[in-house]
Amino acid sequence: MARFTLPRDIYFGKGSLENLKNLKGTKAVICVGGGSMKRFGFLDRAKAYLEEAGMEVAIIEGIESDPSVETVMKGAQTMLEFGPDWIVAIGGGSPIDAAKAMWIKYEYPECTFEDMCKVFGIPELRRKAHFVAVSSTSGTATEVTAFSIITDYEKGIKYPIADFEITPDVAIVDPELAETMPKKLVAHTGMDAMTHAVEAYVSTANSDYTDPLAIHAIEMIMKDLVPSYNGDMEARDRMHNAQCLAGMAFSNALLGIVHSMAHKTGAAFADYGAHIIHGAANAMYLPKVIAFNAKDPVAKKRYGVIVDYMGLGGANDDEKVALLIKFLRDMNDQLNIPHCIGHYGADSYPTEQGFVPEKVFLERLPEIAKNAIGDACTGSNPRQPSQEEMEKLLKCCYYDTEVDF
Ligand SMILES: NC(=O)c1ccc[n+]([C@@H]2O[C@H](COP(=O)([O-])OP(=O)(O)OC[C@H]3O[C@@H](n4cnc5c(N)ncnc54)[C@H](O)[C@@H]3O)[C@@H](O)[C@H]2O)c1
């Protein structure tokens, strides 16, 4: 038995932000990030639409990238004081994810962060509020997913909250919001979407419902991501849909260890001055994990199907896997993303000496590997890595060496 859950309504296409006018309620809280939505006028527009719908509007601003537990708790307090019946989250994955977690705490004030992290353990929501997500990156697809990623900075670990309860009620996928993304954000969020689609397709929880979404997303992203990065706005608009399709797939088929490793390395070296940005981490680890997973015969076959849809050629599945790895590495080159942590600069660009010192990486490796194995995304990966294998895999991701185990 399986379940396939999506938002009740997905509005897409230019101008779809306007659908906020049609919400029925009395009070809405808008959750936004550090300033881009305000700067480009989307926050004012959203507020005006909600007021046109007859609602009183409050705003929670300044939600940081990779939001913290503290931000969630603080925002929930504001919600408790204001009492909204709609939560409208606008921006990239960070403000939308934070708003999802605030929503849980708003509905259940006694719920702790630990309680939230119990996979598929969230109590019934929507007793106080419904949720609209408007995405401005292309992207995490959190506007359609059952996930929220919150960082515990004391531990330097990202925790996924996973439950269909937090799948938004309404998603708005308006490409106008994505047109203002700077190039680097296009690259990182685009490779995040590519990783979602590939991991969903080979996940052990894949299904007839998720496969078409994942495959079509891969076909679109392979065509549109690099042109979008280079300023083609029609490709940018299509990418906004493609990432959403990938999200519809992975929210229901789950992910794999690329994400486990990205979650557990992302903030692990923050004391050395930078994060390994989620999408960049995925872009670097995905080719390595494909080589690792392809040792599983079912996964290998499924990678072969992906390559057939991509039209990359290859006489057999081994050749197809090699072609897929090469294609993704070439994409990283075209998007100015490094191939490994060792060459990942503090500004996320490729550099001779990355910001994570080798010695520090090796010291922290056993703990990171253990945490990655324990990540919620590991269970649906086609191969279950041992501690030793995960350490070896992470080393390949540090040194950019070949995965042959
Ligand atoms: N919930 C999920 O299913 C899911 C999936 C993947 C990743 N994530 C999480 O999402 C977070 C990353 O989200 P993200 O990659 O969307 O980035 P983000 O939300 O962290 O935003 C990054 C930066 O881009 C700016 N920005 C956003 N949209 C913009 C636009 N249209 N124009 C100009 N600037 C813009 C923001 O202000 C911010 O400074 C991570 O915490 C990651 O772990 C969640």
Ligand SMILES: [Zn+2]
């Ligand atoms: Zn992701």
